[in-house]
Amino acid sequence: MPHSISPETDNQNMDTVEETMADAPAKNDESQEGDNDITMEETNTLPGVVKEEEKMDVKLEEILAAADSDDEFPSSAPEPVRMNAADPEVMRTFYQRFFPWRYLFQWLNHSPTPTNDFGHREFAFTLQGDIYSRYNSFPSADLLRKDVLRLLPSRFEIGPVYTTNPRDRKTLRNSSAFKPLSKELCFDIDLTDYDDIRTCCDKANICNRCWQFITMAIKVVDVALREDFGFKHIMWVYSGRRGAHAWVCDKKARTMDDQKRRSIAGYLEVIRGGAQSGKKVNVWRPLHPHLSRSLNILAPHFQEDVLEAQDPWASSERAEHLLSLLPDKALNESLRKKWDSSPGRASTSKWADIDSLARSGGGSKNLDTKALLDAKQDIVLEYTYPRLDIEVSKKLNHLLKSPFVVHPGTGRVCVPIDTRKLEDFDPLGVPTVQGLLEEIDSWKGDDEDGSEDKAKNLQDWEKTSLRPYVEYFRSFVLALMKDERDPKIKREREEGQAMEF
Amino acid sequence: MLRQDINRIDPKRRNVVDYRKKQFAEPTYKETEYPHRLNFYETPPTADITLEQFEQWAIDRLRVLAELEACSFRNYSPAETAAHMKPLLEKYLPLDSNSSSSTKLSAERQKDHYSHFILRLAFASTEDLRRRFSRVETTLFRLRLAEDTARERNAFIQSLNLDWEPVAEDERNKYFAELSATSGSRKGEEETAWYKVDWERVPDLVEARRVFLRAGKAYVPSKELPSMVTAEFTKRLDRALELTARALPRLDEDDRLTPILDHLSKNFVTPDAGYFSSAVAGAEITARNIDNLSSHFPLCMQHLHRSLRRDAHLKHYGRLQYSLFLKGIGLNLEESLIFWRTSFHKITDDTFNKEYRYQVRYAYGDVGGDSNRRGGGSSPFSCQKILMEHPPGPGEAHGCPYRHFNLENLTSLLQQVGVSDRSVLQGVKEDKENQKFHMACNRVFEYVHKNELKKAKDEGIMTAAELETIVHPNKYFERSYLLKNLGKSNNGDDVKMEGF
Numbered sequence A: 001m002p003h004s005i006s007p008e009t010d011n012q013n014m015d016t017v018e019e020t021m022a023d024a025p026a027k028n029d030e031s032q033e034g035d036n037d038i039t040m041e042e043t044n045t046l047p048g049v050v051k052e053e054e055k056m057d058v059k060l061e062e063i064l065a066a067a068d069s070d071d072e073f074p075s076s077a078p079e080p081v082r083m084n085a086a087d088p089e090v091m092r093t094f095y096q097r098f099f100p101w102r103y104l105f106q107w108l109n110h111s112p113t114p115t116n117d118f119g120h121r122e123f124a125f126t127l128q129g130d131i132y133s134r135y136n137s138f139p140s141a142d143l144l145r146k147d148v149l150r151l152l153p154s155r156f157e158i159g160p161v162y163t164t165n166p167r168d169r170k171t172l173r174n175s176s177a178f179k180p181l182s183k184e185l186c187f188d189i190d191l192t193d194y195d196d197i198r199t200c201c202d203k204a205n206i207c208n209r210c211w212q213f214i215t216m217a218i219k220v221v222d223v224a225l226r227e228d229f230g231f232k233h234i235m236w237v238y239s240g241r242r243g244a245h246a247w248v249c250d251k252k253a254r255t256m257d258d259q260k261r262r263s264i265a266g267y268l269e270v271i272r273g274g275a276q277s278g279k280k281v282n283v284w285r286p287l288h289p290h291l292s293r294s295l296n297i298l299a300p301h302f303q304e305d306v307l308e309a310q311d312p313w314a315s316s317e318r319a320e321h322l323l324s325l326l327p328d329k330a331l332n333e334s335l336r337k338k339w340d341s342s343p344g345r346a347s348t349s350k351w352a353d354i355d356s357l358a359r360s361g362g363g364s365k366n367l368d369t370k371a372l373l374d375a376k377q378d379i380v381l382e383y384t385y386p387r388l389d390i391e392v393s394k395k396l397n398h399l400l401k402s403p404f405v406v407h408p409g410t411g412r413v414c415v416p417i418d419t420r421k422l423e424d425f426d427p428l429g430v431p432t433v434q435g436l437l438e439e440i441d442s443w444k445g446d447d448e449d450g451s452e453d454k455a456k457n458l459q460d461w462e463k464t465s466l467r468p469y470v471e472y473f474r475s476f477v478l479a480l481m482k483d484e485r486d487p488k489i490k491r492e493r494e495e496g497q498a499m500e501f
Numbered sequence B: 001m002l003r004q005d006i007n008r009i010d011p012k013r014r015n016v017v018d019y020r021k022k023q024f025a026e027p028t029y030k031e032t033e034y035p036h037r038l039n040f041y042e043t044p045p046t047a048d049i050t051l052e053q054f055e056q057w058a059i060d061r062l063r064v065l066a067e068l069e070a071c072s073f074r075n076y077s078p079a080e081t082a083a084h085m086k087p088l089l090e091k092y093l094p095l096d097s098n099s100s101s102s103t104k105l106s107a108e109r110q111k112d113h114y115s116h117f118i119l120r121l122a123f124a125s126t127e128d129l130r131r132r133f134s135r136v137e138t139t140l141f142r143l144r145l146a147e148d149t150a151r152e153r154n155a156f157i158q159s160l161n162l163d164w165e166p167v168a169e170d171e172r173n174k175y176f177a178e179l180s181a182t183s184g185s186r187k188g189e190e191e192t193a194w195y196k197v198d199w200e201r202v203p204d205l206v207e208a209r210r211v212f213l214r215a216g217k218a219y220v221p222s223k224e225l226p227s228m229v230t231a232e233f234t235k236r237l238d239r240a241l242e243l244t245a246r247a248l249p250r251l252d253e254d255d256r257l258t259p260i261l262d263h264l265s266k267n268f269v270t271p272d273a274g275y276f277s278s279a280v281a282g283a284e285i286t287a288r289n290i291d292n293l294s295s296h297f298p299l300c301m302q303h304l305h306r307s308l309r310r311d312a313h314l315k316h317y318g319r320l321q322y323s324l325f326l327k328g329i330g331l332n333l334e335e336s337l338i339f340w341r342t343s344f345h346k347i348t349d350d351t352f353n354k355e356y357r358y359q360v361r362y363a364y365g366d367v368g369g370d371s372n373r374r375g376g377g378s379s380p381f382s383c384q385k386i387l388m389e390h391p392p393g394p395g396e397a398h399g400c401p402y403r404h405f406n407l408e409n410l411t412s413l414l415q416q417v418g419v420s421d422r423s424v425l426q427g428v429k430e431d432k433e434n435q436k437f438h439m440a441c442n443r444v445f446e447y448v449h450k451n452e453l454k455k456a457k458d459e460g461i462m463t464a465a466e467l468e469t470i471v472h473p474n475k476y477f478e479r480s481y482l483l484k485n486l487g488k489s490n491n492g493d494d495v496k497m498e499g500f
């Protein structure tokens, strides 16, 4: 799993720097539909080939621009090799100029002035040569930034807040005094878990068609967390390649023990079992309100994004899987006959055939319509309901990749996803580290009022396409800090009153 | 005198738990009244009881708890457990309902109340004991709650003053569809009452999607009340046990109570499988006799013994599992040290003293912290522990062969110890496939002792209860030894709870 590290419970033999297997960046991130997804290796080494193959590609201009603009770089700019996202120099520039340290600090600290929420928080770095360094902690955002600039990790992860400073864990006389106290409730959805139902791409590849699975998953999980559990501060973050993470930051969520995390995970988990397990959905009737609500959300996606876009039962082999999920043998026989006689029949039609044949007496004499309806609901759920990597959610001390780091394979920044404009989110269009370097180099400061003074006050990220994402993050963090602060103010006020008497 | 002894718990608990009320609390020692059959055990007892009662009541409760734990290990369903426990509960810990005609209600409830607190004191010392005590007490509570009449149960729940907000009618109407989807009731029986609680209070119901959730509140149908009450019972008991544990070191040593408490906790360590007695009458349990005795050992211990003889060494968990077993059959510390020293014949005295001696002494409670000494060291592993904890790695000989060996190696080991009957091996294979490892072990036991078992049954020497499924290696040894020596020893009575 690329962005989830199993919790390390035994810290006796932990060294500050540990080696683990870092996931190898997938070599080929190019999708089949020419949907403007180009790996950086290609832009560097094979621009000509890309140009010829990616006809009408919106990225073409950028590639040409990148090639052309090499000459225009100021002499201080790094060599063109910097275009590799794994290049330490690229990462240095990124961390120095673009990474929103201040908001990351406020996000984790819940207050503008440093507290243990930040100081006792574990950071884990993935360093050059697949070295994995755990239990780092920092008193302030600036010290974190300094260390990141010194070590230039290809990415870093965020762990829990501990009872004591993680760096001091070995000097404690009593090792049981070092315990994780709190961490955001996290969710991880990854498109590789959809490989048995998506037909457009597989493995590390994604396109905008299969991204819809993530879109519907976010809708279903987000609404459950808000309406059912009452959480307010939920941030969804693009994982940089083929999935999304959720960070539930409410204080109530952060302080939950593993049992509570497990029960939320269980509440949300519907799809169970691996490739060989057959029926993956087994739910009680009547459907739990969470499930009927989810079905309402998912039904239109099932029609458009699954049946039409994925055509999941095109082959007779896949159609057999559909039949295996239907309860009436006689009806299955009629369906099989019909589909065999019209090869290539679209999944949309096949889905409609179920009802029409059932209605016209294609099923057994005493066809159980209730069982058929239930089975159809289960099928909709199997093909649309979020597939969560539930282990990430169950453990308080699980680490998860930080927002705004760069995915080393794609160069894309792990930006937050604005759920108000969820449908508009384009995973292939998010800023890449290479793109950002170009944008900042070509920035003239003339987009709005062109005032020199204003331009000087701008942060580098404000001059690039990263801006809306950082601004979204900022407003998220401000709202979170406000909620954390308010109870305190109230208490102080009460105490103040008591003093007067 | 004794009254004060029991009160040792009382003021301290009140200090911690009810510090706010402390100034208002009246230190009266009036008779506790028991309006309800069930008890949340929130108030420690205050009245006088005799030393005899103190011990007897605790032992009686311990029998019940030990048997409950055995039921859970045998995977009994709640109904099976209830049926199995009924005669035991009637004998040792009867608890009649208000509506019964019993004249002993108060006495029964007092015994239930006191015995709970005595055992709480005895079993607060280690985390393991606390966890197990909490688990079986919860099982007992759940069982009793289930057999309460609806009216008495509701009266009891009302008396607890739990802050569960009843769902008002307008809200019930507003969420009519959602609530009926989660009521889980069969047609005909309409759920009418709902309670609203923070969802964190009912994590199990949330996880299983058995409650409707809205804005962090769980809407719990009244039929789920027993499970909520039980969860609350466990939560409070766990907290109370923590507090008792912290208070323990401060308790004055009492010459008469300390040995009783020690003894109780020691015997709770093993009853896991209903296993109480350690020494078997008439057996010569010495270092030099272990080779002879090993024919009575269950397969796991035979394997450890054979590995030890073959390699003159056992790794850590193997030493632990085996030395505690030997301690359980009655090998004393001195003999144990001799046994291990002579068994590890390839190493020097110096190495032995440096690396192994301490562990043996620790197992006997001869060294280690207060709680280790108080508990008499570690207790022999039950089958459950051997099956569930620390599966053996490469080069390790501990664990349960029925679980941790592959079929081929298991069959070969069984043949080496003389079990080659095809139908038995076939049965073991099926048990293993069905993950019924203790069934396999009992199957082998029955085969090896088939003649003796027949005799014992025919002559009525051992009762059915004494021939129940073995779920503890020490029980295996004990029963094996007794059966093989049926003619020599007088009868099976020697086995009974001699520890007390």
Ligand SMILES: [Zn+2]
Pocket: A198, A200, A201, A205, A206, A207, A208, A209, A210, A211
């Ligand atoms: Zn795709």
